[in-house]
Amino acid sequence: MSELRLQGIGVSRGTRIGKAFIYLTAEKEEVQAEETITEAEVADVLARVDQAKQQSFDELENIIRTVKKTVGENEASIIQAQQAFLNDPAFFPEIIKNIRVKKFTAEKSVKQVVAQFVNIFLAMKDEYLRERATDLQDLERRLLKHLNNNRAPELTDIREEVILVAKDLTPSDTVQINKEYIQAFITQIGGKQSHTAILARTMEIPAIVGMGKQVQIINQGDVLIIDGLSGICIVNPDKKTLEGYRKQIAKEQEEQANLAEYITKQARTIDGYLVEIATNIGNPEEAELALAKGAEAIGLYRTEFLFMENNHLPTEEEQYRAYRKAAETMSGKAVIIRTLDIGGDKELDYLSIPRELNPFLGYRAIRLTLDRRELFLTQLRAILRASSYGKIKIMFPMISNLQELSKAKEVLAEAKQQLSDEGIEYAKDIEIGIMIEVPSAALIADRFAKEVDFFSIGTNDLVQYTLAVDRMNEKVAYLYDYFHPAVLQLIKMTIEASKRAGKWSGMCGGMAGDPLAVPVLIGLGLDEWSMDAGSMLKIKQLITKLSKKDCEELTAELLQLGTAEEIKSRIRQFYKENKIKT
């Protein structure tokens, strides 16, 4: 079979060779939700239930053998009864009838038949026989367990090195990804700044998204080459291709090793301008990885993952423990905790937020937390409590006007008052900042600068809102570009406003980790750069090779240009002139 080349959007750099593992989420959820099946599904369900029966029988056989040896014949007979139930003409044939005739799912059929007998046993006078209801329930659990195991595999079941192929990965899928086994992933939908892409970069897993329907060509076990930078995926490559990519992988590993010297170095330009290199994290465990990679701060702690990993609203105590752990891990280095940024593409089942036609312009982030004051107060209390254990700063997302900021500050003041009244310690001088991600906030940044300690520019949403581009829509993803002159203008306004007020500006969006953006961001005077852990060393290396003066001159020039394309090609030329390889 000859090799096949597919093109997608490369979102997380790195080259990998591995076996394809097809993971279909959407279809699986539908099956689980239904209680009945269609005629077409009957054969599959019967096969599944039959397999579960055989597996249960074999499992019981093993238990019986062990019990006979270790306990005794009498005790084994109780378990033998379960085996006899399985082969009983009044038991399994009834389950099959439920599936065939009533079109119940395998699970529902089993439960219904078991319940029928359990009720009979429970009504008996003979205590011994009444007890047998327990055996039936035990058998039910066994059958359901095997039925569950025979489902499409879960991400957590993966126990070998694979390249994941999926339609899309939900945030809850991505948190289940075990880096030890999942070397890379490719998805049918998504864009450069979709959450899947951001997570891939955070976890340093090579990834390609927006592959379109062509991913369906890939079969389970196909050999794949993934180049997360160019977005190329090669299915069943030839020997020659494989050889070439093996060399590329070796080169990448060497490069990584070369960058290692920057772990302990500061990001100072050749003319002495020093910036802070920080990282974005989703859970406190990542803070450790970030430190190992030389992070000087956590520029963005996305608290929504704490909310997404749970099937309930995390309690104040649960949140406090997570925030405290991050603060303690960073031991004195800043940790900027962003309050809950949910809504839009990050839904929470237990919050039952109604579906919206336009979620990115709807009920989300600060709008939601101001509306659900209790939830907001709980989170702020947890953050404040953790603030005694490190250098925590609070950041509010999606602020679009001054009233929202003052309302958020009111809730914060209330949380502080409560803790003071309860005699609980917290950092009284805790710094607060806002995300600049709505154009209206950037345009009046001078007024915000008086009210906060810092800004953090969230380029992902800022670009989406400024350019009216849905970052999840692969049809318009090409329009998404932070080098658009309008975006650069808003970033410039934000940074200048903070400097005039004696405050500072950071950036926590994808742009901060883009090698091509480094000269502009130095030129604009960005103070804190927060990015995926995997980008930090490369960015540090570039900063140390540039001069602030040169970058400022370049930036003045760039701000006169009309298109993103012109701006990018001028930066490439600038790198070439300075003999710097990106």
Next chain:
Amino acid sequence: MLTKNATIRNQEGFHARPAQKFVELASKFTAHITVKKLDGAETDGKSILGLMTLELSKGSTISIQADGVDEEKAVDSLIQLVENKFGEE
């Protein structure tokens, strides 16, 4: 078709193990086997769940009915098993 009566003599009646022995033996025959209680309740003699749910205790009388080529041997063997307290005690 052949039917014969038997009295349960073992202490436990049709608990799991006796019921299992009964089913094991009954399943060796091709004949269709039915176990009836005096009150009319009946079950498939090859169903352990059916036998247990008849709630037969010591002293109760049952009739064992078999229908098939080996019905005579089936009924006799099963009656013997019940009358012999299922080979226990």
